[in-house]
Amino acid sequence: MEYTVQKLGNLAGISTRALRYYDEIGLLKPARKSSSGYRIYGQPEVDKLQQILFYRELGLELEQIKNIVNNPGFNGSRALEEHREKLLAKRMQLDLLIINVEKTISAKGGESIMADNEKFEGFKQKLVDDNEQQYGREIRDKYGDDVVNQSNAKMLNMSEEKYQAFTLLEQEVLDRLAEAVKTGDPSSELAQQTAELHRQWLGFTWPSYSKEAHMGLAEMYVADERFAAYYDKVQPGAAQFLRDAIAAYTAQNQ
Amino acid sequence: MEYTVQKLGNLAGISTRALRYYDEIGLLKPARKSSSGYRIYGQPEVDKLQQILFYRELGLELEQIKNIVNNPGFNGSRALEEHREKLLAKRMQLDLLIINVEKTISAKGGESIMADNEKFEGFKQKLVDDNEQQYGREIRDKYGDDVVNQSNAKMLNMSEEKYQAFTLLEQEVLDRLAEAVKTGDPSSELAQQTAELHRQWLGFTWPSYSKEAHMGLAEMYVADERFAAYYDKVQPGAAQFLRDAIAAYTAQNQ
DNA sequence: ACTTGACCTTGACGCAACGTCAAGGTGTAT
DNA sequence: ATACACCTTGACGTTGCGTCAAGGTCAAGT
Structure with missing residues (x-):
């Protein structure tokens, strides 16, 4: 299943602004961009967002979260x-x-x-x-x-x-x-x-x-x-x- | 007992900067200022700070907290x-x-x-x-x-x-x-x-x-x-x- | 009395993580 | 074609401080 920013935002309970910001800072990139420029997210992004939200809940800064979840060795x-x-x-x-x-x-x-x-x-x-x-x-x-x-x-x-x-x-x-x-x-x-x-x-x-x-x-x-x-x-x-x-x-x- | 900013900050686990900011926005005024301009806090301020920290922990904005704790009817x-x-x-x-x-x-x-x-x-x-x-x-x-x-x-x-x-x-x-x-x-x-x-x-x-x-x-x-x-x-x-x-x-x- | 180091003041710049708004493009149903 | 929901980028502003600078104060030691 694929999601645009609003669908994913609704799913997770965060704003579209936050998703765009996460894209901007390289924390959560969409799977792809549609021909019209829309951000399209897939299953791996859903799972990654869940992780991000847990880290955020635990008080980590986004830059820190980024370094953790984007590490090739992330488990x-x-x-x-x-x-x-x-x-x-x-x-x-x-x-x-x-x-x-x-x-x-x-x-x-x-x-x-x-x-x-x-x-x-x-x-x-x-x-x-x-x-x-x-x-x-x-x-x-x-x-x-x-x-x-x-x-x-x-x-x-x-x-x-x-x-x-x-x-x-x-x-x-x-x-x-x-x-x-x-x-x-x-x-x-x-x-x-x-x-x-x-x-x-x-x-x-x-x-x-x-x-x-x-x-x-x-x-x-x-x-x-x-x-x-x-x-x-x-x-x-x-x-x-x-x-x-x-x-x-x-x-x-x- | 009276406290200057560092003592009170140490007591409560917050920075001196935060205390000055709270003074600045009228959230927590010191009991008095010494002749040299030092902020001096007393018992009522300690109790009030405790309340502030609870409200802060619960996610209220400082302006909101200010309206609540500084209300004459505050219980x-x-x-x-x-x-x-x-x-x-x-x-x-x-x-x-x-x-x-x-x-x-x-x-x-x-x-x-x-x-x-x-x-x-x-x-x-x-x-x-x-x-x-x-x-x-x-x-x-x-x-x-x-x-x-x-x-x-x-x-x-x-x-x-x-x-x-x-x-x-x-x-x-x-x-x-x-x-x-x-x-x-x-x-x-x-x-x-x-x-x-x-x-x-x-x-x-x-x-x-x-x-x-x-x-x-x-x-x-x-x-x-x-x-x-x-x-x-x-x-x-x-x-x-x-x-x-x-x-x-x-x-x-x- | 002087020195030293801890602590105080005010003022000011900068930051993280967005919220909000503007201007304009896209998708879908009628 | 129209209307409405949703998308984009760009940009300004906010909250709650952290950090730094410049300079004054306090208290103990010499």
Whole structure:
């Protein structure tokens, strides 16, 4: 089946202007031009447009999309698998915002206290995630990790060194957590070290620290299974354990 | 606590440039200016910025956001409730895309057939949803439904009359489904009428119809509980029933 | 007091991704 | 031939900043 700009635009839900623009920039060329000059698109273009729309949804710039889909080595199936992963990640990021708004509602109702930095939970993560979507895989493969890390660091207004320390500390939290969980005791030395490391990690993105906010975040980790999953990859029950460790940590440092 | 542009920008994950721009357009004015001309923000501005970021996340233009948050009647708590609703809707819309990519992967693997129009499921819904976020509540309240419906119709490249018919038919499907489900028989006259109405509804957005695609969509309705919920609001089990009705309908019209 | 580096200001240019409009050609049904 | 929907190219304009320049301010260290 063949499509002119309006048919294809209707099919996909984009404007004819966008299709002409995509032609102009070399992102999506029509299969051919009719004798009267009309753009005629075919099946391969339909499939390619689908890919383009997924990439666009994930926040990539058109020039980037162009470089990806027009690469001779482009693999449509593999790309689809990646879209899926990234859409799931985007969904999780959206979940962060939903939880944020729910917490803010709760705080507004006087049921809890919310620190200023908590009010922006999710938005900053979105920065890094969006940056990762845009530059992550392709650029890492091509230029190595530094370019992306620099960009992520910039997003969070950190030096590259600081960002590296940030990500290393995150890994250390996970590693220490894995060990601590084996003790089965959230107030054990290892568990308290984990909580302290976690606190240090928070220091990178929080302008100020409070035990309440720390505890609030820990509660969030277990309040929703989607976030518990991040820590439970270390060990089932690790998110709960970390919450308890933080509870002990914040109570002890009162 | 008070913040200068960089502190507030770091807190919220936005650039100093954005904050200055927001000041410039009157969206977010600082609490005061220091003797040296520095912008100084306080607690009310922090809360307001959070609201702005939620609206921005939901796709509203800054001018629109400005009109909303600077309205003397603006109610922060009510706004937060609305953010929550809309974020959940956005999440559902994202789920559509995830299911689409999963179906495309399946089709690529030869496990199923996928029509061209199915490849863009979710993207077109995104158009209407985004439009609704931008213009829905406030404009409907202010000017009535027609302005938004016109805009939605334009999004889907329909006349206003066609869009009205489209939305009315959608309601009719739900109404007929409610009745049909009471028969308990997916091949009953009522159930088959429902499936026929559903097919007509699809005719508004699909350039071509196929039984396979129809069946595929019906499977989607029950494959994921998040979408089943849309039909199950009629009656628990209605999504399943509709799927079965469509199965009978497409088998019978073979 | 002076220096240094981080942070602040205003002003201005430029960009991505189109939306909109104008002028004129094409296809199809009546 | 007419009418209407759709096509083309060309061009201007918009939104929301990113980036840069020039110069002022703040705070800690010497």
